[in-house]
Amino acid sequence: MYIDNIYTLYTDIHSVLDRGDKLNINVSNSSTIPLYEQIQNQIKAQILSGCLTPGEGLPSIRNLAKELKVSIITTKRAYEELEKEGFLQTVAGKGTFVAQQNTERLKEMAMYEIESKLEEIIKQAKSVGVSLEEGIEIFKSIYEEV
Template sequence: MEIIISNSSGKPIYEQITSQIKNGILTGVLTEGEGLPSMRQLAKDLRISVITTKRAYEDLERDGFITNVPGKGCFVAVKNPEFLREESLRMVEEALQRAVDAAKTGGVALAELQDALALLYEGE
């Protein structure tokens, strides 16, 4: 999996790493037990500080996405279906909040927003 860092993004680099790895796990690009690059290797590849990659990996481990095996490295954690559903729901809520904010700014009524969501969800 390739991680792309944007210096023009408003997100800190460790959050960009975290969100891309989470997305890779949620979409199945990264599978259970798959090894991740070492913190030092990832820092070298991305040309960033090891402290930054350490923070990203610590956040991923805290959130249950990866496990750290001392002396062996970091691996994608065994999937907990409830946890993955909660994380997906959180991501959907964030996207919907951005849509609601844009709708309010543009003067789009709630009924119109609901209709648009229904059309998108049904794939039409």
């Protein structure tokens, strides 16, 4: 598979966050997923996995845009969407931080979204005659590849 224009951001978080972990964001211009959504999904995943914890700061919209070589509007939209979903909070004059919200509730919301998407896929699979065993095999195969 050929991937064109992937930019990776490994921010030295010592200056941005309270700890020395790395914020890892990869964006691809050739992906069918919009850039803001790629950024949003990766930050959300790092929050849900515990890589980013409540109260930790994120790079400014401007710095993130510069590092990823994307528009400020793109990073602003990603941050705004994450704020709407309760993952981030912005404090005027101080920056953007991982929200203090209950992590379990955020995981529950993410699970609901996954279940809804799986339900849609299962309906589509059933409509073309895919058996449960075949579906499980497809799921396992893709799961192991990702």
